[in-house]
Amino acid sequence: MAFSRQHKEVVVDQYREWIDKSKAVYYLTYNKMTMSAINSAREKLRESDSVMHVVKNRLFTRVLEEKGYQFDPQTWEGNNVVVFALEDAPATAKTLSEITKGNDIFAVKGGYLDNALLDARQVRALADLPTLPVMRAMLLGTILAPASKLVRTLAEPARGLAAVIKANSEKQTNAA
Known part of the structure; x- marks a missing residue:
């Protein structure tokens, strides 16, 4: 679906705001996602003061570049959702670990904590804190x-x- 330039600017502004408010940002890939799966994940994440959004990769990577975040462009290919930890980064990582455990819909790809790039292994380690x-x-x-x-x-x-x-x-x- 094509977005107008004005709509894209609104989306980019929203991404900036979410990143600015977040203690950590995690990104996941998804396959065969159903509305019930995403609603269930969003509900669990709300309990840890986090929000999950499906993002437009090109627009989101533009914001990451602008904010000075490092990223591998190949990571941002395919279907991605981004989770913004608004309060407690380890609690959100723990919730993501629970959501992805025994689940072939979502898989953690990585994240950012204080502008530092994290891989999936580091996100799992953060979940253990x-x-x-x-x-x-x-x-x-x-x-x-x-x-x-x-x-x-x-x-x-x-x-x-x-x-x-x-x-x-x-x-x-x-x-x-």
Whole structure:
């Protein structure tokens, strides 16, 4: 289907906006895609604050070039969908891994994280990373562990003194 120049400009502007808002961009190839498959994938991706769009390869690569992204033109041949990770790049990669597992419709080709080109293997490695909330919890636990241990250590002599005083008062109460 031929697009007018004005429509192409609108599409290119939309691609620019999506790239600018994204923490990461992933691209996948698809074969024999059905509407139910893409709707299911989009629904799962929405849960990780991501969006999936079928792109016009020539227009999208023009935006990539303009933004200074490296790419192999052969990668952008055939049917492609692009996933824009708006919040958490590892969570989106994990969702893509789940979508493509045991599925011959979608296959991850690669992506971009902070303007760096990723191949499919690196995207899978990114999927193995913990999500942002999990990483924050791990960091918080690491930071708080020494502090809570210090508090327990400092409170222990007072607890011991309180136990001695209580035992002494109970002894005096029983003696009377």
